[in-house]
Amino acid sequence: MNGYGGKILRVNLTDGTVSKDPTPADVARDFIGGRGFGIYFLLKEVPKGADPLGPENKLIISSGPISGMLIPGGGKCDWTTKAPLTGGYASASMGGHFTAEMRYAGLDSIILEGISPKPVYLFIDDDKIELRDASDLWGKSTFAVEKQFKEKLGEEFQVAVIGVGGENMVPYACINHDYGRQAGRGGVGAVMGSKKVKAIVLHGTKSIPVADKDAYRKAGMALYKACKDAEGLKEWTRYGTTIVVSWCDEVGALPTRNFSAGSFENGKNLYGPVMREKIVITDKGCFGCPCPCGKYSRNKKYDNYVEGPEYETIGLMGSNLGIDDIEAVAHANLLCDELGIDTISAGNAIGWAMECYEKGIFTKKDTDGLDLKFGNIEATFTLIEKIARREGFGALLAEGVKRASKKVGKGSEKFAIQVKGMEQSGYATHNATAMLLAYMTCDVGAHHNRSWAITYDLQVGREKVVPEKVARVIWLQNFRPMFDVLGGCRLQWVELGIDRDLYVPALEAITGVHRSWEDLDKVGERIWNLTRLYWARENEGFGRAWDMPSPRFYEEAPTSGATKGQITKFEDVNRLLDMYYEQRGWTSDGLPKPETIASLGLSAVVA
Amino acid sequence: MPATLRLGASLRILIGGQDEFTVEPGRSVRDTLVSLGIKPELVAMVSVKDEMQTKDYVIQEGDTVRLLAVVGGG
Structure with a gap:
């Protein structure tokens, strides 16, 4: 099958066996790859009501047809599972070089099933596939394990590894x-x-079959040329995602002190040029990327090296905690990476705890003696460790802000900044109605990468609640995650403004199947509806209430910064949802109507 | 000697129209944008000689000021 490795690897951890199935041609036709494969296998193979941390759940890792190809950004793979953080759908995108080697090993998906009786690692070298003992690796940091494998096996081997946070099953542990x-x-x-x-x-050495090699070369070259010629390439390469810190601060989108404001009085200390000057030593890109947005930093203050911090970490571990020291943020980033916990959720959890402390809900008796005022850098470092190890007060924060605030009560639920149980990523949405809707309806919880619409809010009027905004959010939700289906990075389009039509001939040359963006957007819409149906299947009573944002964005206007005094009215929150559901073809409670499911050709998939 | 304001593709997507303006030096980027009818908040980055500047940067004679927007986000 052109454009595919052709195999799905199944790893049964319970009995220690591995097997390969042919990649189903009809699934490749209808869902293409990446997160399309992920939701398909999740719906079909993980039974209703499965415990996210139990043997019935599966971890589905999928590349896409442009992964590992000479297409700008072809370095992404998707990790789909039932989410321990939310009880719903999880799909996390990972860059780097893992997906390319996975493809060269002939694998379109790797599906981890069951539970191993002892710590193991999965070793793949083309067709040599083994589960090996990892008892001596358990408890080690992610960096130490990766370094150990690279030194032992060679740089060409790619490593995906969990830290102590994953071992302790912290619901927001990362890979x-x-x-x-x-x-x-x-x-x-x-x-x-x-x-x-x-x-x-x-590690793999196989070739990926391509339908038309000449057309592939031509289409790939056209994409690289477009990147090379793009206005802004120099700046994005120099600053990466930190380019937006100053802009977010200016427009009131920079999360500040647990999202109580969108501008930080000391934000200038976290801006991209400051970081570049103080700590960045080089640029770092993913496989085949012509615009390396990753920044590699030497942190002299803490005597270490780290990739980043990215914008999200600067927002959540910096301004959101009242911290204005970029070196401290970089160190917090490093701790989270070594321990294997998500900086966005961890930054939210610590921000929530700091607000509880400043409001008197927590005292030092609750916090293991930590003085949790906003801006306390050392307490932040200590809490990151405690969260990953689920120690003392950290065990509460390790639950995530939704569960933790439910346990604590005392009004703290109102400033637990989350949707569907997932902590909100780095954009404050006090008066940005399209972006607020994007967070409310995102298919994994409050995450920005499906639909990012703040600029559209500024363009048409941030407080406006109009059908055009809803349509924009939906279009982005259908379109942007298609990069996660194709196995590529969206940032060439996002950052450099590359014409998305340039991907069409590349995809056709690789797979031999012509798909216009109209076709691809339709695939995106089908996947979006499937993820919604998955949420409804797994959560009794799922509906509108699950789409509600934190009350912070409709009850409390910031008292400072660019959005001072600005808020979205509660009635507008509901109006946004009314329009969204109608445009999606969903019921007034947010469930896909039978006729919508049928019109998208999904009846058989969800039967 | 006038200066040049160049709008990146991302910004042109938002506001349409021409991609380059000849402007008089001596005013801030912010004021210059307002005088051209461009909402300053739509501009995410100001670059002069490959260095990022704020919108308070005062445009100098002969400068080429490059402006970028963020259309798609992270």
């Missing part, structure tokens, strides 16, 4: 790769830990 890339959100690392899999180590 690390390439010393600083992550499958970050939803707790995919906890699922890997529950299966007692410390790492996946792989």
Whole structure:
């Protein structure tokens, strides 16, 4: 099958066996790859009501047809599972070089099933596939394990590894790769830990069959040329995602002190040029990337090296905690990476705890003696460790803000910044109605990468609640995650403004199947509806209430910064959902109507 | 000697129109944008000689000021 390795690898951890199935041609036709494969296998193979950390859940790792190809950004793979953080759908995207080696080993998906009786790692070298003992690796940091494998096996082997957070099944544990890339959100690392899999180590040498080699070369070159010629390439390469810190601060989108504001009085200390000057030593990209947005830093203050921090970590571990020291943020980043927990959720959990402390809900008796005022850098470092190890007060924060605030009560639920149980990523949405809707309806919880619409809010009027905004959010939700289906990075389109039509001939040359973006958007819409149906299947009573944002965005206007005094009215929150459901073809409670399912050709999939 | 304001593709997607303006030096980027009818908040990055500047940067004679927007986010 052109464009595919042709095999799905199944790893039964319970009995220690591995097997390969042919990649189903009809699934490749209808869902293409990446997160399309992920939701298909999740719906079909993980039984209703499965415990996310139990043997019935599966961890599904999928590449896509542009993964490992000479297409800009072809370095992404998708990690799908039932999320321990939310009880719903999780799909985390990971960059780096893992997906390329996976493809060269002939694998379109790797599916981890069951639970191993002892710690193991999965070793793949083309057709040599083994589960090996990892008892001596258990408890080690992600970086130490990756370094150990690289030194033993060679640089060509790629490593995906969990840290102590994953071993302890922290619901927002992540999976690390390439010393600083992550499958970050939803707790995919906890699922890997529950299966007692410390790492996946792989290398391949096979070719990927291509339908038309000449057309592939031509289309690939056109994409690289477009990147090379793009206005802004120099700046994105120099600053990466930190380019937006100053802009978010200016427009009131920078999460500040647990999202109580969107501008930080000391934000300037965290801006991209400051970071570049103080700590960045080089740029670091994923497989085949012409615009390496990763920044590799030497942190002299803490005497270490780290990839990043990225914008999200600067927002959540910096301004959101009242910390204005970029070196401290970089160190917090390193701790999270070594321990294998998601910086976004961890930053939210610590921010929530700091607000509880400043409001008197917690005292030092509750916090293991930590003085949890905003801005306390040392307490932040200590809490990261405690969360990953589930020690003392850290055990509460390790639950995530939804569960933790439910346990604590005393009004703390109102400033637990989450949707569907997932902590909100780095954009404050006090008066940005399209972006607020994007968070409310995102298919994994409050994450930004499916639909990012703040600029559209600014363009058309941030407080406006109009059908055009809803349509924009839906279009982005259908379109942007298609990069996670194709196995590529969206940032060439996002950052450099590459014409997305340039991907069409590349995809056709690789797979031999012509798909316009109209076709691809339709695949995206089908996948979006399937993820919604998965949430409904797994959660009794699932509906509108699950889409509600934190009250912080409709009850409390910031008292400072660019959005001072600004808020989204509660009635507008519901109006947004009314319009969204109608445009999606869903019921007034947010469930896909039977006729919508039928019109998308999904009846057989969900039967 | 006038200066040049160049709009990146991402910004042109938002506001349409021409991709380059000849402007007088001596005013801030922010004021210059307002005078051209461009909402300053739509501009995410100001670059002069490959260095990132704020919108308070005062445009100098002969400068080429490059402006980028963020259309898609992270």
